[in-house]
Amino acid sequence: MTIAKYWNKFTRRRIWVRNLVQIFFFALIALISVNHTLAESGKGIPFLSSASLHALCPFGGVVTIYQYAVSGTFVQKIHESAFILMIVGFILAILFGPVFCGWICPFGSIQEWFGRLGKKIFKRRYNRFIPAKFDRWLRYLRYLVLAWIVYMTAASGSLVFAEFDPYFTLFNLWSSEIAIGGLIILVVTLAGSLFVERPWCKYACPYGAVLGVSNLFRIFRIRRVAGTCKLDGACDIYCPMNIKVSDKTIVRDHQCISCLECTSEARCPAAGTVDFVAGAK
């Protein structure tokens, strides 16, 4: 197959630029994480950050809010950079919704990539294994996870989530810093991605829970024009978060990750029917 054919296949009816952005951030975080390990032994790569992943995780900023408000200090292992990234994440969320989840988060990306294998195996059954009546309630689990982490971090003053964080584990598999809890959750999540798209994002991600709230008031929204909609359900089928877009005018679901896969630019066959627009009501 020629490069042109690969490119055509890659860009065919999907938001390919999102995939490039995902690959970029995955590679960037992986390189920084490797460099962090190398730098500890004095062999770091020049001109590349050697920051720890905790310093580059916006959720670190979220869990340290309480301590910062009370004592003016950060939770151990968290630094100013995480706080700044948290603020940037909030700005992006107010503008575009949880676009961090859909475009930037490397752990969301790797789940998607595992999911592609699952799609090849299970075809149209993929991402439809969990009955809707259970799935609906399971989606709120991530808020419990968020509440537990915020409380435990505030109570202990330490980064309790680091022991269970699959994202941190993924990029520290070669180091001695990983915990068995994180490793188990990582393996379960990646295995689960073969059956369900983005299982961690849907059911457990505490940062996704925070950003998900922005779907209620974000400026740019997914809008469906009922008049031109063919009701073919393409938007529903291709939504990684199983949101039923076809029965909505405006998507306000707390699980939307602004991936744009449902839009007329990608899967919707009717031009100008599902778009990402500002000020839609």
Added chain:
Amino acid sequence: MKLTAKPLAVILFVILFGSIIFTTAMNWWQTESQKVPATFTEGEAAGEYNPADIRGSYTFQDIENSFKVPVEDLAKAFAIPADRDAAAYAIKDLETLYAVQAEAGTEIGTGSVRYFTALYTGLPYELVEETFLPAPAVELLKSKATLTVEQLAYLEAHSIALEVPMTTLTQVPTEEVKLEEENTDTILKGKTTFQELLDWGVSPEFIVSTIGAAIPAPGVKVKDYCTEANLNFEEIKVVLQAEIDRLNP
């Protein structure tokens, strides 16, 4: 206003990396600890650095910079191998040095350094978990810090004897070794220290009741203390010597 994927990608990069560049220029972007602990905001120690905020990434030099605890004392207290640069020694590396103790449930790590620093400097510190110290650290605190009876008892109960060959450890100054050798008799003299009283078995409670105050730094001579505290050394000496004789017939 409609937005498509490509402009969205560009906006994401601009906002994200623009923020990082801007905050870096403003010197706000920090990806590692400044190695400066938080300060107490209230109480007698207000404005002083808080030992509870010491992080595992700090080196002994960072501790000296903030708390004025000499690197040499830290190296001796935590028995850092002589071939290591004590100033650049990261506190988190104690977990590796004391891996055996950690497995035995007597972890010596960042919490130990925090407690040691607090006792050494006399700064407030609330023990939130059981904290162990290597025996050299306990001995050093006894000789240099002002400890309460409770603190002394806690240290005695949480002192971990080291099984590491002494040749790999920081050398103990020879004067101290000599001092221990010279005072094997149990006669209270002008140069007798509170530490020697304790070593001879006199209980901290008895000393406290005799001098009417908390035990000062154990390395302080009893006579010097009495002079400074306007106590009659001869009277104190008689009482203490009687107790020493009773304990060491």
